[in-house]
Amino acid sequence: MLGICSHEPHFALLREEVKFGRQKFRIRKHRAKVDEITFHLLHLSLLREYLSWEFHSLKEKLPFDYNLESVIDDWILMGFLIGNDFIPHLPHVHIHEDALPLLYATYNEVLPQLDAYLSSKRTSNAWKKDAFTSNNDEQSFNEDLEVFDLSNDETNKVTDIGITKGAFDSDSNASDECEEITDQRTLTSTKAVSHGYFGLDKDSDDDLPVASLDDESYENDCDLSWTAVVNKAFKNHKRDYYNDKMKYNNISKEELREQAEGYIRAIQWNLHYYYHGCCSWSWFYPHHYAPYISDVSDFAEMEMNFDLNEPFKPFEQLLAVLPAASADCLPPPYRELMNDPKSPIIDFYPEQFDTDLNGKKNDWEAVILIPFINEDRLLQAVAVKDSLLTDEERQRNMHGPHLLFSYDPSSSHILKSTFPGIFPDIQDCAVKIEKIEMNQFRIPRNRIVHGLLPGVKLDVVFPGFPTLKRIPHIAELLFADIKLFQQPSKNQSMILKIGNRPELEKDIMEIASDLIGKEVHVNWPMLQAALVQELWTAHEKYSKAADEKIICNALSEQEQNMYKTYVNITRRNEFERRGIDAGQQKGLALVRLAHGLRKYFEEQKVLIKRFYADINNTIPVSLSLLVQNAQEDWDSKCALEDLYPINAKVFISSVESKYYGFSGFIKENHLMTK
The missing domain is CATH 1.25.40 (Serine Threonine Protein Phosphatase 5, Tetratricopeptide repeat)
Structure with a gap:
């Protein structure tokens, strides 16, 4: 969250592999060594693009300009609603109960009805957006509705709680209440009939009028009746929540507003913390529970000032x-x-x-x-x-200053161990320590750049920072059993469906001529360089002969079986592991992955060439997932003095040298021969 709110697309997070499963079946015999731990990179460049697809439908619906950076800010704000270290989660908003898909669906539905994004300049407008807050609560309640028995007297009656006016004691009559909420109905009249709700409730003075017995009017009456029952149950449910959790006996409007103000202030503090730094050291959320978000409304004029104060010692x-x-x-x-x-x-x-x-x-x-x-x-x-x-x-x-440690060869000294007998002294410590004033990194808000930095490049390939943009595709949320954390996913996954590629609609021989012997990039969207060795179809294989011509040979029976295996492997890897639907393929490319660069010396020139896996170590790749011309041409030939300038720092990388791993400086850069 903190990484993506920086709006820096070229950002990756390193973390250990997460393994889930029953603990009793995962007996760890010994503490894992560093070289036994699997690490993963979370590429925020890809997360940004997946979020773009998550809210892609908004592009054609918004009455204002679509801006991915603003959508990301709203996404961060929605993340607060499920709780974090500073604020409790909203009632019934749990990740394990699909809270996030519900929030996102509500956002996609409601944002086009608003006049701006939920967050503006990293301050929250969410409490002004009553449509978003109330819609989310009602959907959450309706999803849980099956557990309530609405025919129960205790659910449908107003408890005798004295003369105090409660926040959920309605003055409106039944018909008005129905008119207010008919747009929010989610259950059918059939279910209303099955529950026996033809009027509002047993205590209502008047049932809804039934003008005639035609089907349309009858269903409308039932829908209104059922919606009113649900709405009343929701109010009673919220009253019970504030009573059970917060010990308010029929919470009043003033008490509810106090709760709401505290929650709004918490949201605002969190936004400041993420985007501007800590705005108050003394603030904390003073409740164990959060209010219903539908009760947080009409606070456009609320003051949002915080006192910075001092942090605890x-x-x-x-x-x-x-x-x-x-x-x-x-x-x-x-x-x-x-x-x-x-x-x-x-x-x-x-x-x-x-x-x-x-x-x-x-x-x-x-x-x-x-x-x-x-x-x-x-x-x-x-x-x-x-x-x-x-x-x-x-x-x-x-409170002390920040300490900046930096390498300084001129400050070589002996650093005494702080744990003698456990850690030795450092005999040649070339590190200097610089003290930086405590508030040095408290940047004035008018200097903070919101959104992308000027000049950032989003459509180019930077090694190590993947992008989806090199292959035409669309995305769709589907139940697809993607294998995640050692088990199939239970919820919807964002599936990338590869679009039409005109360069692959040509004759297979022409495609083979364009690809074989050429460098491409595979493992999209990660983009790893590879050399195309052969092309295979169900019955033929294409390769390059000694005279550099492309030839076609029939697959043997054994090779045909291998092709079927290759197809199954690629589909399983692409779809089940990575959520990519490559579609029907004309064939597969067998490629040799790039393993690095080698330097060849010619007089005072250095020739740099990529070297690939052995010819017998090819891997199959779907044709539609090959990326050509992903990177601009790089200079494979340069002068020796440009590659190794005088005084440049280098490391010895030859394993044959006794100085392998040592660093040094270039003193001379002319080629010496034995």
């Missing part, structure tokens, strides 16, 4: 977040604040407390129902203990 921060069981992480005087029964803040560290899964599946996802830290009380308690700290502890409990 290191030990203060630990006192604010650690449980009493971790008191040993603190100096002895502060430990007493956590475990001494007479401590003035002992109530911050309860030994017994409740947890609430709140719709989650795993224990570690549960809401921990402990009191929130009162900053003033914490600092007052800490101040009493400050004088008991040692000088070393007091030094550790200070």
Whole structure:
């Protein structure tokens, strides 16, 4: 999220492979060594393009200009709704229950009805967009509707809660309520009939009028009745939520607004944190639960100012977040604040407390129902203990500068170990340390560039930064059983369907002449260089003869069986692993992957050539996934002094040299012969 909100397309994240499965069947015999760990790169350049397809339908629907960078900002904002380290998730919004597809579908449906994106200049307009917030809540509720028995008296009656006016106590009569919500109906009149709902409810004074018994009027009446029942159930459900979770007995409009204001402020703080840096060190979300997003509305004029204040000192921060069981992480005087029964803040560290899964599946996802830290009380308690700290502890409990470590050969010195006997001294440490003022990286907002940087190139191939743009394609969300994390996906996946390629509609012999012996790029969209060795069809293979002419030979029976195997392998790899539908193929290309570059010396010139896998180590690739002319021509011949200028730093890469891996500097750059 932080990476993609930078709007820097040439960005990749390195992380370990994630493996899922039942723990009892995954007994780890030993700690994995570094060379046994599989690492993956998450290419944000590709994530950006997949997001573009996710919201592609908006291009033709919006009343304002479509802008992918603004869509990405809205995507980040929607991500906050499922919760993060600073804010709880919305009610019934869980990733494992398809919350994200629901949010995206709602966004695609509602954004064309608005006059701007949900976020503008990285501040939230979401609370102004009532259509988005209410639509999302209603869809979530309707998806869960099957678990409610709407014929139950407890669900459909208003509890006697005294004279206090509740936020969900409606003054409108039944017919008006129906008119307000008919556009939101999601269930059929057939289901209304099956539940026996011909009027609004048992306590209603008037049933909806049935003007006639013709089918259309009858279904309209049933739809209105059923929609009113659902709407009333939703209100009662929300009333119960605020009562059960937040202990509001029939929450009032004022209390609901207070909840909503807190949530809006939380969204705004998160947006500032992502785009501008921390706008307040003292702010925190003061509730264990979030309100329903449909209750967060009509706050266009709300003030959104934050006080920056000061961050906690290191030990203060630990006192604010650690449980009493971790008191040993603190100096002895502060430990007493956590475990001494007479401590003035002992109530911050309860030994017994409740947890609430709140719709989650795993224990570690549960809401921990402990009191929130009162900053003033914490600092007052800490101040009493400050004088008991040692000088070393007091030094550790200070805000310091940033430390910049850089290589400096002129500053060679011996660096003493901080753990003698465990780590040795560094005898020749050529690193200097530069102190940078604490607020050096707090950039004024008017200097922050929102969106893409000027001059960024999106349509060129940079090695290591893949793109989908080199092959014509469309994308579609499908249930496709893509193998992800060692098991088939259960939800929809974005499938890339390869479009028509005129260069492949020619005769197969002409295609073979264009490709064989030529360099292409494979493994789209990653784009790895390869050399085309042969072309195979179901019955023939095309190759280059000694005289450089393209020849065609019939496949033997064994080769025909191999071709069938190749087709199955490529389809499985392309579709099941990568979500690419290459379509029907005229044939397959057998290619040799590029393994690197070699340098050949001719007098004072250096010839650079790519070398490929052995001729017997070809791999099959679908013709429609070959990319030609992906990179601009690079200079394969250059002068020796240009490749190795005087004083340039180099590394010895020959494994035959006893200095393999050592670095050095070019002193002379003329070719020497033995």
